[in-house]
Amino acid sequence: MNRILALALCLSLPAAAADRSDEAKKRTQAFIDGLLKVKQVEEGKPLTAAENDANQKVFSELDGYFDWAYLTSEPVATRADKFTKEERAEFDKKFKEVIRLVAYPDSGAFFRKAKWSISGAKDDGGDKATVTIAASKDDLDTKVDMKWRIVEGSLRIYDVAFDGDSLVQDYKNQISRIIDKGGVKDLIAKIDKRKAALEKSAGLAPAKEEAKPAEAKPAKDTKGAKK
Numbered sequence: 001m002n003r004i005l006a007l008a009l010c011l012s013l014p015a016a017a018a019d020r021s022d023e024a025k026k027r028t029q030a031f032i033d034g035l036l037k038v039k040q041v042e043e044g045k046p047l048t049a050a051e052n053d054a055n056q057k058v059f060s061e062l063d064g065y066f067d068w069a070y071l072t073s074e075p076v077a078t079r080a081d082k083f084t085k086e087e088r089a090e091f092d093k094k095f096k097e098v099i100r101l102v103a104y105p106d107s108g109a110f111f112r113k114a115k116w117s118i119s120g121a122k123d124d125g126g127d128k129a130t131v132t133i134a135a136s137k138d139d140l141d142t143k144v145d146m147k148w149r150i151v152e153g154s155l156r157i158y159d160v161a162f163d164g165d166s167l168v169q170d171y172k173n174q175i176s177r178i179i180d181k182g183g184v185k186d187l188i189a190k191i192d193k194r195k196a197a198l199e200k201s202a203g204l205a206p207a208k209e210e211a212k213p214a215e216a217k218p219a220k221d222t223k224g225a226k227k
Contacts, residue, residue, distance in 0.1 A: 021131075023129075023155060029118065031062070031157070034058060034061055035107045037054075038104050039051045039054065040106075040109045055105075062100075064154075064156075066156055067149065069151075070159075071096070075175050076091065079176055082179055082184050091191070098194055101195065101198040110135075110137065111135075115136045118132070119133065129155065130145050131148065133145075142163060144162055
């Protein structure tokens, strides 16, 4: 009986790996389908209010394909001790928004213009899978590896590699250089500048900063006031 159970377990392992690869391919296709819905700004022709509203809905859908906790923490992992609690919260929020404003419109435009196909998928073990996309644009061939892992029961993107170069590692290298040279405040200032430029080019109103509560003024002592 034990031999039969062991054999059954061994035979089931390849199927489990194949299921994860298949699911990663489906998630990749669905993700690209979502990117293709994003309306990109044409030069000299900002998006209408209706187009912006439609984009925001698509952006919200695309957000569900990413492991945002990893994408905002790993790039600063080696410099995490340089942040105050408030600075880290500010960085996470603004860096995520910059990624969205760059990745969604630009990637949508790329897949609309390029010739591409999902050329392979593999189970990487440890709840991870990689899907490879072969793309060609302007006579330039590119291999894109979409890195997926299980987060809260669903496969989500935690990194993307272009011809073998990790995007998250590139973020980490850039951020480390900026912090080492000018500190966290300089990093956040550069992110603010980049974010403002992206919002302007997209015809979006800059996101309003949360107003800080006003300090309460001490009450005046009226005991000695003249009548």
